[in-house]
Amino acid sequence: xxxxxxxxxxxxxxxxxxxxxxxxxxxxxxxxxxxxxxxxxxxxxxxxxxxxxxxxxxxxxxxxxxxxxxxxxxxxxxxxxxxxxxxxxxxxxxxxxxxxxxxxxxxxxxxxxxxxxxxxxxxxxxxxxxxxxxxxxxxxxxxxxxxxxxxxxxxx
Numbered sequence: 001x002x003x004x005x006x007x008x009x010x011x012x013x014x015x016x017x018x019x020x021x022x023x024x025x026x027x028x029x030x031x032x033x034x035x036x037x038x039x040x041x042x043x044x045x046x047x048x049x050x051x052x053x054x055x056x057x058x059x060x061x062x063x064x065x066x067x068x069x070x071x072x073x074x075x076x077x078x079x080x081x082x083x084x085x086x087x088x089x090x091x092x093x094x095x096x097x098x099x100x101x102x103x104x105x106x107x108x109x110x111x112x113x114x115x116x117x118x119x120x121x122x123x124x125x126x127x128x129x130x131x132x133x134x135x136x137x138x139x140x141x142x143x144x145x146x147x148x149x150x151x152x153x154x155x156x
Contacts, residue, residue, distance in 0.1 A: 032153045034059075038083060038129065040101075042073055042144035045081060048131050055127045055152060061117045064151040065094050065109045073101040073144030079136025083148055084117060086130035091115045094150065098136065101146065109148075122155065 036055060044050060075098045084093015092115035100107050116123050 032155060034152055034154050036129070036148075036150040036152060038148045038150075040081075040131075040144070040146040040148060042138060042141040044131065045073070045075075045133070045144070046138045046141035048133070050129065050131055053129045055123065055129065056154065057123050057125050057127075058155050059123050060120055060153045060155065061113070061123075062151045062153060063110055063113060063118065063120065065113055066149045067096060067100055067107045067109045067146055068149070069101060069104045069107070069144075069146040071143060071145040072104055073146070074138070074140035075101060076136040076139055079138070080134045082132045082134050083129065084114070085127040088115070089130060089132040090134055092117050092127065094148070095134070096148070101144065117150070 036053065038050060038053075077098065079098040079101075081096040081101065082089035082093050083096065084090070093113075094109055094117060095112040095114065096109060097112070100109060116127075
């Protein structure tokens with residue numbers, strides 16, 4: 001099956017059998033508190049395509065980030081996965097290391113937050129979420145399942 005992100009309006013186009021599990025979205029938890037929840041799989045890390053989700057300008061990341069790995073990934077040595085603002089994932093986002101993704105369990109990945117995601121100031125612009133590899137590669141696209149959960153406050 002082929003999947004591509006169309007150049008117009010960031011529409012995800014599927015050709016052939018539709019495979020589900022590319023979920024990303026916002027969960028309203030309490031008051032102004034929200035969670036950005038992104039499902040990750042070996043296939044998603046291979047394709048580097050997620051459903052477009054926007055964290056609006058004026059939001060403040062709280063500095064809390066959790067990674068829940070239910071099935072270990074198979075990644076090349078030194079692989080670093082960047083989840084963050086489209087086009088600036090390393091600058092404004094969170095870095096997930098090979099070690100974090102290749103072992104099951106819940107991990108605090110707050111230390112990997114960078115830029116506007118790491119500090120408690122308002123986002124200057126809307127952030128469309130994307131995934132990139134800053135190092136390494138995916139060894140097997142058929143294994144690996146995780147959820148990345150980032151807490152933020154929406155003030156506007």
